[in-house]
Amino acid sequence: MCAETPDYKDTLTLPKTDFPMRAGLPKREPEWLDRWEKIGIYDQLRAKAKASGDTRTPFTLHDGPPYANGHLHIGHALNKTIKDMIVRSHQMMGHDARYVPGWDCHGLPIEWKIEEQYRKKGKNKDEVNIVDFRQECRKFAEGWVDVQREEFKRLGITGNWADPYLTMNFHAERVIAEEFMKFLMNGTLYQGSKPVMWSPVEKTALAEAEVEYHDKESFTIWVKFKVANPGHDLEGAHVVIWTTTPWTIPSNKAVVFGADYAYGLYEVTGTPEECWLKVGEKYLLADKLAAATFAKARISEDQWTRLRDVPTEELATLGLKHPLAGAEGANGEWDDLRDFRAAPFVTDEEGTGFVHCAPSHGMEEYELYRDLGMLEQVLTYNVMDDGGFRADLPFFGGKYILNRKGGEGDANKTVIEKLIEVGGLMARGKIKHSYPHSWRSKAPVIFRNTPQWFAAIDRKVGDKQDQYGETIRDRALKSIEELVKFTPATGKNRLHSMMETRPDWVLSRQRAWGVPLTCFTKVGALPTDADFLLRDPAVNARITEAFEAEGADAWYKDGAKERFLGEGYNAEEWTKVDDVLDVWFDSGSTHAFVLRDREDGTKDGIADVYMEGTDQHRGWFHSSLLEACGTLGRAPYRNVVTHGFTLDEKGNKMSKSLGNTVAPADVIKQYGADILRLWVAQADYTADQRIGDTILKGTADSYRRLRNTMRFILGSLGDFSEDQRVAPADMPELEQWVLHRLAELDVVVQEGYRAFDFQGVFQAVFNFATVELSSFYFDIRKDVLYCDGETLRAHAARTVLDLLFHRLTTWLAPVLVFTMEEVWLERFPGEHSSVHLQDFPVTPAEWKNEALAEKWAKVRRARRVVTAALEIQRVEKVIGASLEAAPVVHVEDEAVLDALKSVEFDDICITSGLSLTGDAAPQEAFRLPEVPGVAVVFEKAEGEKCQRCWKILPDVGTHAHEGVCGRCDSALG
Incomplete structure (x- = not known):
């Protein structure tokens, strides 16, 4: 072209928008928050x-x-x-x-x-x-x-x-108390004494939900209980138990065995140096576990022998002595014989085949003796609320299971040393295992028998x-x-x-900050007595009225008992319960x-x-x-x-000590809240989530691609008016195909949102926006939008862009709350305008056109072969852009060929020309294995380059306006 060729840039309808490429979310998001607050x-x-x-x-x-x-x-x-x-x-x-x-x-x-x-x-x-x-x-x-x-x-x-x-809030505290009183009045509330998870550090019972499991190193001991049946040939033999809680031995009340396991009598025939066992001692052990048990005591297999079977029926006739029975200074604390019976919770997978029972510190043992009606005989109260033994407990009074910070106390060591002293220990060691800890204090918990309030x-x-x-x-x-x-x-x-499988609900906590258990118990009555709990609607009403006006503090004020009981009761005959309700x-x-x-x-x-x-x-x-x-x-x-939970990029649990935590405030400061929200939407939240710099950078890249899509739509709709709107039936097939996809997506989006499937919704919309729109529809229609002028094709394209705008902004508004508001206000500014006041637009079902969709699926597959063939030519620098090409496309399938001939396939492939033929393709033609029956022979476009639309056409230079094609000449008027 000669140098005098006019510059036609100003005659193009190029996108115009003030919507910025860079979002600047950290700075701008607070402005939208203020706006939402204001309106x-x-x-x-x-x-x-x-x-x-x-x-x-x-x-x-x-x-x-x-x-x-x-x-x-x-x-x-x-x-x-x-x-x-x-x-x-x-x-x-x-x-x-x-x-x-x-x-x-x-x-x-x-x-x-x-x-x-x-x-x-x-x-x-x-x-x-x-x-x-x-x-x-x-x-x-x-x-x-x-x-x-x-x-x-x-x-x-x-x-x-x-x-x-x-x-x-006062009303909330009133209702919480009212809800508790419903349990009181409907007979499900009771006071019981049973082992519950107890935090010695926090001095309160804990619910399962307040406990988390961490590895803990514990002492493990093998303890000897001597058979005490005079005249029996097993008199003096030892039943051995294994436990990881030595501190529970002073509270032992029984030993149990498995009814279906094989047990034997074993004799020690030799010992190594520094061994607590002696030659001639006899031991009762589960056969499956005998060798492993002796090995813990460093007794090799040639140093013990099995004497005979011991049927479980015979075991059930035996009595056992506690290892501390008769110890000097024990004051008879452990002299009673221990109960010995079969129990269903014994296993032969580890230990000795016998289980030590302290029903005050184990739920299975508690339930066993509860069902036997023997709780009064086996419950102890040796451990106080701070995890220390009661002061008058021989040998161990004042010893603590844990120290104040939750570390190992002196109770376990003291118990072990005493057992060694009295000859009650067979072996000892340490074990690392998963153990319950308070999720608040992070300290280990114990099972402790305490009077608590339960919902049955x-x-x-x-x-x-x-x-x-x-x-x-x-x-x-x-x-x-x-x-x-x-x-x-x-x-x-x-x-x-x-x-x-859950047990009764422990409702009470021994703390101060909470809603109290608003009930009274009768002085001198037992929890099993019918009149133990006061059940009086009038008393309940006085309590709830006070809570509504004063909050739960009313329960703790001077004179509260007399105030709530009223004149009908003698306050001295009733005890006010001051425990607070479990926060759950x-x-x-x-x-x-x-x-x-x-x-x-x-x-x-x-x-x-x-x-x-x-x-x-x-x-x-x-x-x-x-x-x-x-x-x-x-x-x-x-x-x-x-x-699920949030993890770092490597899948590790976040921890301040590891330095791998990600604070929301930091993410917002760097990227903006919409990026954090997009991270949520892109992931499968039902599983554990990973987050970190690399992941957030990838999220930000997805955001940029989506933002560019919305920017193109905004720019192309700047001059759109209602008189340009084209009815769907009058649109070209390409636009009708977009409407079909919108109708399909509307179902996916709404069904996805109803199913709480945000990942599915976002992926569907994102892929549509960035692949089907940006990389396909927009790519094709840019030529029409920029160059056509006021034609049906251009108006139809802008009509579709308007329909896209309303759907994409609303569909994405629940995820990208700030960005979609920005997009909406760019087009519809106004003091009270907001995308968040909109509903999803109604998408007509008649937009769906399966036959058209099937046809355009064929068109898009064939297009893939053409664009791939041209990309090779571009990489090899044969051409600089696809408009320099006019390929020949060979199509074997007649139906596909007819489909391609019925559309502007050269425009769809963004070429200046294109020939379609059903002739057999030459050997050198380009093919894609995944699209059989379509082959492309590359040819360069012939003619001159239109200085307005850049297509290379034979008619360029033959029209009134210099250096343009016929289409552009018409647009220039």
Whole structure:
């Protein structure tokens, strides 16, 4: 071309938008948060639902309350983001989707923090007025609620932040007490003395949900119990037990064996030096474990012999002496014979075949002797609440199982040394095993027999018949089977198996900061007596009225007992219970004061969704199910959705000590909250999640690709007006194919959101946006959009882009809350404009066209062969761009050939020309193995390059406007 050829750039309809390539999310996101706060987005949605009458079905996700203590961690971000995506997507699918955030405010961690502050000031908690102490706990929790609220809002979480629920609100404390009183009144509450998991460091009972398992090194000992049957040939022989808790030996009351195992009598015939066994000593052992047991005592196989069988019927006739029986200074503490019988929990997999029983420190032993009606004979109270032995226990009084920080105390060593002294030890060692620890203090726990309050889960609940069962367990299991849907489905079996085998619920904690067990016991009565518990509706009413006005502090104020009992009772005849409720009872009761009592709750007190981490099968899902089945009669939820844990990039558990934690605040500061939300959406949240710099960089790259897609749409719609809109029936096939894909995607998106499958939704939309749109449809239609001018093709393309805009922005709004708001406002600015006030557009089902889709699948497959052939030429620098080509495409299948001839296949392949033929392809033609029957012979386009559209065509230069093709000449007018 000559130098004078005009510059046609200004005649093109190029994309125009102020939407920036760089998002600048960390800086800009707070501006949108302020805007949403100003226009009251959440309140507008509620008003919109109210104005719609009954057309918007309520949808409620009930928030499992995080603990009001400390800054948010990445698990919080994962949890709250999933919840937000559930709520937002259901709102945009036509529901009135409500979300009331909440906080768990009572409990030991807060109490500990206040005690810690006291210790620094040299103050003793026990010397502080309990009401004053509780007030300090309340103030501490309030501070962290405010901090966490702002951190959650920064994540883009929508909800009723102005009026969240707190378990320490006066009304909440009233309802928690009322829910407890329902157990009191329906007969499921009882006081029992049984072994529970006990934290000596925290001086309180713990629930299973408050325990985590870590490796621990423990002492392990083999202890000798002497047979005490005068005249019997086994008199003086030793029954050997094995235990990893030497501290329980002083509380031993029995030894048990397996009814179906083979036992023998063994004699020591030789010993090594420094051995606690002596030649001639006889031992009773399970045959399967005898050799291993002697080996622990360093007795080789040639140093013992088996004398005879000892049938279990004979074992059952024996009496045993405790190894400390008759010890000087024992004062007869262990002189009674130990019980000796068969038990179902004995195994022959490890140990000796005999199990030492301290029913005060083991649930299996406790249940065995409970069922035998022998608890009074076997329960001991040797271990105090701080993990120390009672002061008057011979040899061991004042010794501690753990030290104050949770490390090894002096009890185990003292017990072992005493057993060695009296000749009661066969062997000792150490073992590393998984052991329960308090998740708060991280210190080991023990099983300890203490008087506690329980909810009986196998006792009939009141006198009423219930459609879901008569007991809490029956109702829970039926709810799991019939009333609740689990995502993922494995959660159902997990919760079912836990509920099927769980013991009674320990409700009481020996602490100060919580809702008290609002009940009274009769002085002098036994827990089994009918009048032990006071069950008086009038007393209950006085308590709940006071709690509503003053909070649970009313229970601890001077004169509280007399005030609540009233004139009808002699206060001296009743004891006020001052234990507090397990905090899991608090959170388990939230359905009552959030779902049932609030205006933005639910009519039936049942939530559509509970969504938490997988650990909540034994936590909030579990306690909520137990509590509601005891008071409501069924599960308080219809769906249980579960997410996994957050791990570092290598799959390791996050730990401050390892330095591999990822703080949400740091991610937001570097990338923005939308990148964190996109990380959630891209992953399968039902499994454990990995996060780190490399993963976040990949997430940010996906975000950029999506942002570019939206930027192209915005730029192409700058001048679009309604008079340009083209009806679907009048559109070219390519546009109709896009509408078909939108109709398909609409189903995928809405079904995915309803199934809480955010990964599936995002992948479908992302692939559509970046592959089918950016790399296919946009790539093809850029020529029409830029160069056609005011043609049907251009108007149809912009109509499709408008339809795409409304669907992509709304479909992605639950995930990318900030970015889709930015996209929306770029096109529809306005003081009260927001994508989050929109619903998903109705996508006509008639847009679906399977025949057209099948045809265009053939077109796209053939296009792949052409573009691959041209890419080779481009790499080899034969051409610089595909418009320099005019390939010959050989198509064997006649139907495919007809399909390609019926469309503008050269435009679809972005070439200046293209020939289609059914002739056999030459040997050198390019082929793709995965697309048989299509071959391409490369040819260069002939003609001159149009200076406006850049196509190389023979007619360039033959029109009125210099240096352009016929199409561009017409567009120039």
